[in-house]
Amino acid sequence: xxxxxxxxxxxxxxxxxxxxxxxxxxxxxxxxxxxxxxxxxxxxxxxxxxxxxxxxxxxxxxxxxxxxxxxxxxxxxxxxxxxxxxxxxxxxxxxxxxxxxxxxxxxxxxxxxxxxxxxxxxxxxxxxxxxxxxxxxxxxxxxxxxxxxxxxxxxxxxxxxxxxxxxxxxxxxxxxxxxxxxxxxxxxxxxxxxxxxxxxx
Amino acid sequence: xxxxxxxxxxxxxxxxxxxxxxxxxxxxxxxxxxxxxxxxxxxxxxxxxxxxxxxxxxxxxxxxxxxxxxxxxxxxxxxxxxxxxxxxxxxxxxxxxxxxxxxxxxxxxxxxxxxxxxxxxxxxxxxxxxxxxxxxxxxxxxxxxxxxxxxxxxxxxxxxxxxxxxxxxxxxxxxxxx
Numbered sequence: 001x002x003x004x005x006x007x008x009x010x011x012x013x014x015x016x017x018x019x020x021x022x023x024x025x026x027x028x029x030x031x032x033x034x035x036x037x038x039x040x041x042x043x044x045x046x047x048x049x050x051x052x053x054x055x056x057x058x059x060x061x062x063x064x065x066x067x068x069x070x071x072x073x074x075x076x077x078x079x080x081x082x083x084x085x086x087x088x089x090x091x092x093x094x095x096x097x098x099x100x101x102x103x104x105x106x107x108x109x110x111x112x113x114x115x116x117x118x119x120x121x122x123x124x125x126x127x128x129x130x131x132x133x134x135x136x137x138x139x140x141x142x143x144x145x146x147x148x149x150x151x152x153x154x155x156x157x158x159x160x161x162x163x164x165x166x167x168x169x170x171x172x173x174x175x176x177x178x179x180x181x182x183x184x185x186x187x188x189x190x191x192x193x194x195x196x197x198x199x200x201x
Numbered sequence: 202x203x204x205x206x207x208x209x210x211x212x213x214x215x216x217x218x219x220x221x222x223x224x225x226x227x228x229x230x231x232x233x234x235x236x237x238x239x240x241x242x243x244x245x246x247x248x249x250x251x252x253x254x255x256x257x258x259x260x261x262x263x264x265x266x267x268x269x270x271x272x273x274x275x276x277x278x279x280x281x282x283x284x285x286x287x288x289x290x291x292x293x294x295x296x297x298x299x300x301x302x303x304x305x306x307x308x309x310x311x312x313x314x315x316x317x318x319x320x321x322x323x324x325x326x327x328x329x330x331x332x333x334x335x336x337x338x339x340x341x342x343x344x345x346x347x348x349x350x351x352x353x354x355x356x357x358x359x360x361x362x363x364x365x366x367x368x369x370x371x372x373x374x375x376x377x378x379x
Contacts, residue, residue: 024289028296044378056217064232067232093361095359096358096362098329098336099333099363100369102331109241110334110341118292120298121309131328148336159353
């Protein structure tokens with residue numbers, strides 16, 4: 001075992017901040033390359049005209065998931081030192097729904113808004129101001145929502161643990177699901193494009 | 202599209218699978234180097250907490266929510282991993298944008314809505330996003346991507362809810378985008 005490097009004390013907190021900046025540059029670079037600095041490209045996901053959001057997200061998840069799986073399998077990455085946030089199922093589903101509403105209304109999410117701002121989009125700037133306002137509202141309302149926020153705790157739990165199935169099997173199923181989703185998604189894009197063309201002529 | 206015609210025409214976006222592979226490798230690198238994934242809304246929360254602390258320090262310190270982000274006062278709350286990571290996101294987006302000729306001072310919207318209307322929706326959507334991200338303990342970066350890759354149950358449930366919520370409202374928002 002030699003990773004995560006930070007947990008094995010290869011460098012301290014100050015170096016970790018520099019690395020955070022470098023990792024962030026990579027994150028922002030690929031978000032912009034994918035077209036995610038553009039709200040129209042992101043929103044197209046929800047009208048089935050361009051499913052890049054789904055394709056990019058699931059390619060990224062599958063890539064990182066496979067890397068983590070194999071690196072832990074060969075004994076390089078110590079999974080017990082990897083941070084997994086605890087699950088609070090009901091507030092997370094409700095938060096996800098609210099966030100989904102915000103996504104289709106506002107056109108961005110916090111990370112993509114950052115990229116849209118650095119490429120000059122006014123709507124991204126206003127969106128980020130909204131995010132700041134929303135966080136402030138949540139912070140001020142915290143005494144009221146605290147009980148709900150802390151409800152239905154399930155602790156740190158992963159899909160293999162929940163379903164009592166081997167880690168490798170779940171990894172395989174997610175990969176299979178993603179490939180099926182990519183094929184289905186591309187079919188949907190073509191179908192919608194053909195229907196639009198038909199409606200115009 | 203009158204808004205993107207000045208100067209050289211922008212390069213096309215990358216193939217989604219190539220961009221996704223790059224994004225996934227960055228996420229994997231974060232796990233291998235740091236033992237944690239990516240994030241975005243957390244850094245914005247640190248910023249809000251510092252702002253509240255600057256305006257009303259007594260209020261910020263007694264708020265259970267903001268106090269957590271401000272820490273015990275021994276270190277600057279902005280000297281934070283996610284804050285530096287998000288600064289990098291701005292820089293990385295700019296580098297990619299300028300290399301591809303995609304830096305434009307413009308507002309992204311469909312043809313059937315005014316700029317003013319679009320900006321109002323952007324603010325409203327952002328506000329909902331901020332509230333939702335805090336309730337869910339993370340956003341598309343910190344929950345969906347990061348938790349998705351380690352098969353976190355809450356993250357997967359969150360991700361389904363995000364797509365579900367967005368598709369539920371998409372019909373009513375179509376004038377803004379189409």
